[in-house]
Amino acid sequence: MEYKLTFNHYQQGLEQGKFLGLKCNACDSVIFPPAAVCRECGSTDLTPTELSGKGAIRTFTVIRVAPEGRKPPYIVAMAELDEGPWALGNLVDMAPEQADMGLLGKRVTLGSHVVKGDTYATDDTHVLTFTLKAP
Amino acid sequence: MRPVAILGAAMTKFGVSEKTNLEMFAEAGLEAIARSRLEPRDMEALFFGNCLGDFEEGQLHMAPFAHAELGLPVSAPATRFESACATATVATRHAALLVGAGVYDVVIAGGTERATKMGTSLATRTFAMASQAQHESAAGITFPGVFAMATHLYAHKYNIPLKDLKRHMAGVAVKNHSHGSMNPKAHFQKKIDIDTVLGGMMVADPLQLFDCCPFSDGAAAVIVADAAKAKDLIKDPVYIAGMGQASCGPLYVQKDLTRVLAREASIAQAYKEAGIGPDDLDVIELHDCFTIAEILALESFGVYGFGKAYDAATKGETTLNGSRVVVNPSGGLKAKGHPIGATGAAQLTEIVEQLRGESGPRQVEGARIGLVDTLGGDLGTVCNIILTNGVN
Numbered sequence: 192m193e194y195k196l197t198f199n200h201y202q203q204g205l206e207q208g209k210f211l212g213l214k215c216n217a218c219d220s221v222i223f224p225p226a227a228v229c230r231e232c233g234s235t236d237l238t239p240t241e242l243s244g245k246g247a248i249r250t251f252t253v254i255r256v257a258p259e260g261r262k263p264p265y266i267v268a269m270a271e272l273d274e275g276p277w278a279l280g281n282l283v284d285m286a287p288e289q290a291d292m293g294l295l296g297k298r299v300t301l302g303s304h305v306v307k308g309d310t311y312a313t314d315d316t317h318v319l320t321f322t323l324k325a326p
Numbered sequence: 327m328r329p330v331a332i333l334g335a336a337m338t339k340f341g342v343s344e345k346t347n348l349e350m351f352a353e354a355g356l357e358a359i360a361r362s363r364l365e366p367r368d369m370e371a372l373f374f375g376n377c378l379g380d381f382e383e384g385q386l387h388m389a390p391f392a393h394a395e396l397g398l399p400v401s402a403p404a405t406r407f408e409s410a411c412a413t414a415t416v417a418t419r420h421a422a423l424l425v426g427a428g429v430y431d432v433v434i435a436g437g438t439e440r441a442t443k444m445g446t447s448l449a450t451r452t453f454a455m456a457s458q459a460q461h462e463s464a465a466g467i468t469f470p471g472v473f474a475m476a477t478h479l480y481a482h483k484y485n486i487p488l489k490d491l492k493r494h495m496a497g498v499a500v501k502n503h504s505h506g507s508m509n510p511k512a513h514f515q516k517k518i519d520i521d522t523v524l525g526g527m528m529v530a531d532p533l534q535l536f537d538c539c540p541f542s543d544g545a546a547a548v549i550v551a552d553a554a555k556a557k558d559l560i561k562d563p564v565y566i567a568g569m570g571q572a573s574c575g576p577l578y579v580q581k582d583l584t585r586v587l588a589r590e591a592s593i594a595q596a597y598k599e600a601g602i603g604p605d606d607l608d609v610i611e612l613h614d615c616f617t618i619a620e621i622l623a624l625e626s627f628g629v630y631g632f633g634k635a636y637d638a639a640t641k642g643e644t645t646l647n648g649s650r651v652v653v654n655p656s657g658g659l660k661a662k663g664h665p666i667g668a669t670g671a672a673q674l675t676e677i678v679e680q681l682r683g684e685s686g687p688r689q690v691e692g693a694r695i696g697l698v699d700t701l702g703g704d705l706g707t708v709c710n711i712i713l714t715n716g717v718n
Binding site: 279295 | 446447448450451454455459460461462463464465466467468470471474475476478479481482488527528529530531532533575576577578579581583
């Protein structure tokens, strides 16, 4: 079984401002980030697709006690993308002090930023970002 | 599957320890064996839990060393289990499955952890390794952060003002610290009040320090045996009535974090095997790693409807001598402490003692059926074990 869209390809997409996922040919659901099988129906009949990069915040937190190597405070949020999947990332255009329940439901645009590797996860990684203001 | 019993169960004091992982496990394990009126040479296998020994002590492959500490026979295999915070419960379930299947008659299961050795910053980093590495821990999510996001979702979904929800969550901490004040094995043995909780430093909005369980050191172990032989060994074995275990993926797959899908699947298996439902439970040791987690768990069990458990603690329904069902009489992870590789076996120890009437000032009167609930990682693993004392 060939992995249709690897993490490496997904990362290259983010580098170019593209949000690459998979479309399930069996049940039409969209898989993002990419995986080996459709999470809804288990099918492996998947075709790469590009997502719109739009969604709405469903929840968030402000991390104030951070893992080794990270500088708090920063916002981690989950957004529901317009194509259906949920994604986790960093909300980057709001000061952590201003983050409150009013964020829930707010429209966001996806982007990405590079998180440097550390002693344990050595690769630099493109991580999703959310912005409230359209670019 | 043939019936399975738990004989002896034991735990070290939880807290900050100068002892090594192996020394703590030897203390708990040897006491569990002695309480079973058995010798180490009677053990046919070791199901050993440890999560972060490589970071705590530079020690991988700890199971055979634990085996040697206990003096087990060479013929008894020792296998390490790692399911994040659910580690020891998962180890015990697999021990019980193999005893039930007739592969072994008597085995030892449990775990050990020395989390305080790492310090807060490294401990926070290593615990976050239980989140999906590429997409989620890379974004800097932490364990408190996961449950903080669940809290915001809960407040929004059920239209409860966050301030009110936080007061009720504080009630969970107050209750569990009150229970912990009666447990000489607990990490924290001091009562706190709502103002203490609401005055704590912010860890991950909206969770404050006292919404969170501590990093702890400790070990716990149980002896799992063929029920037909249990009565010959001790007078009051406790029986495994039902078990469940289920798995869910990363947070982005789980979506609505207020519904712990792995727990709903796991508890359904356990209820079915035990032939009971939520109203039959007398005592529950559940995974209150954060105050909101206790609320979510009670809803997954069906003890409360969804969106209905948030004020259970403040209404006095889940406290010792309360009006509904006693939840976390040991103090829970919140006050008893949370050495992650040992936690499940310590929850089992509490329920075993409760069902034997050995819990002293925190005894749940007439307890017959108890539930153990342990959650691993960011809601990715849940394991449940229902125990009964066989008294109808």
